[in-house]
Amino acid sequence: MAMIIDGKTISGQIKDELKEKAARKREAGVNITLAVIQVGADPASSVYVRNKKKGCEYIGIGSEAYELPEQTTQEELLRLIDELNHKEEINGILVQLPLPSHIDEDTVIRAIDPKKDVDGFHPQSVGALCIGQPGFVSCTPAGIIQLLKRSGITIEGKECVVLGRSNIVGKPMAILLLRENATVTIAHSRTQNLKEVTKRADILIVAIGKPKMITADYIKEGAVVIDVGINRDESGKLCGDVDFESAASVCSAITPVPGGVGPMTIAMLLNNCMESADL
Ligand code: GUN
Numbered sequence: 001m002a003m004i005i006d007g008k009t010i011s012g013q014i015k016d017e018l019k020e021k022a023a024r025k026r027e028a029g030v031n032i033t034l035a036v037i038q039v040g041a042d043p044a045s046s047v048y049v050r051n052k053k054k055g056c057e058y059i060g061i062g063s064e065a066y067e068l069p070e071q072t073t074q075e076e077l078l079r080l081i082d083e084l085n086h087k088e089e090i091n092g093i094l095v096q097l098p099l100p101s102h103i104d105e106d107t108v109i110r111a112i113d114p115k116k117d118v119d120g121f122h123p124q125s126v127g128a129l130c131i132g133q134p135g136f137v138s139c140t141p142a143g144i145i146q147l148l149k150r151s152g153i154t155i156e157g158k159e160c161v162v163l164g165r166s167n168i169v170g171k172p173m174a175i176l177l178l179r180e181n182a183t184v185t186i187a188h189s190r191t192q193n194l195k196e197v198t199k200r201a202d203i204l205i206v207a208i209g210k211p212k213m214i215t216a217d218y219i220k221e222g223a224v225v226i227d228v229g230i231n232r233d234e235s236g237k238l239c240g241d242v243d244f245e246s247a248a249s250v251c252s253a254i255t256p257v258p259g260g261v262g263p264m265t266i267a268m269l270l271n272n273c274m275e276s277a278d279l
Helices: 007-027 043-059 074-086 105-111 123-130 139-150 170-179 194-198 244-248 262-276
Strands: 033-039 062-068 092-095 159-163 183-187 203-206 224-227
Touching: 007 043, 007 139, 007 262, 033 043, 033 074, 043 062, 043 262, 062 074, 074 092, 074 105, 092 262, 123 170, 139 170, 139 224, 139 262, 159 170, 159 194, 170 183, 170 203, 183 194
Parallel strands: 033 062, 033 092, 159 183, 159 203, 203 224
Antiparallel strands: none
């Protein structure tokens, strides 16, 4: 039977470590504050934003929420970001995505001071990651590395296949695995002979955005399977991009949805907030 990689427990350990660090910083007179900006009232975004605030409370750092109306203009949003960039008491700035269609996400991300870019989405952060220099790393891929390491799974030398090539998950994931000395393949929706490619993987990371797409026949016997997907199935239940029951019959370890990768993203965001205080 496959080992279940428990993201809830592992993220809990990380948050407890951060709680201690935050207390030590407070004693030294260092207070950390994250600014979270949400434009509009997308229900899924509201849940994420609430959980981010709760995470800050839990580890004992401050958070400021900016809930802006849907019709906020790009100029107004850029003005707020500029203000927060210059506010010394704000260490991290997070603009919840997606933004309404009249606002250009790239322009907004570029406006955030890279020293406060706790999401790791700024081109300077991404560039630094690519050439192995210090900078903030995108939270979900950083969380996956922690999940693997803290579950005792060796990355070095392994064949890793990342299914999905988004700027937020697939691409930074591949770079992080490379940094851990894995052999990395990025596959995607246009990859030919996809099953042959995914079956090479010792570690298969799935972020393709298709509910339950990956079944046992995509997976090598004994592989480790990390499921980044969050979808709803026909009956409205949360499910990943991996068909859990089918995959668990061949793999050696697997993340569940929910309770796998999801909780790690916030833990790594909080970790980035802690690091932002040292810049
Ligand atoms: N929307 C979905 N995931 C994320 C995330 O990690 N950061 C931001 N800013 N928006 C998101």
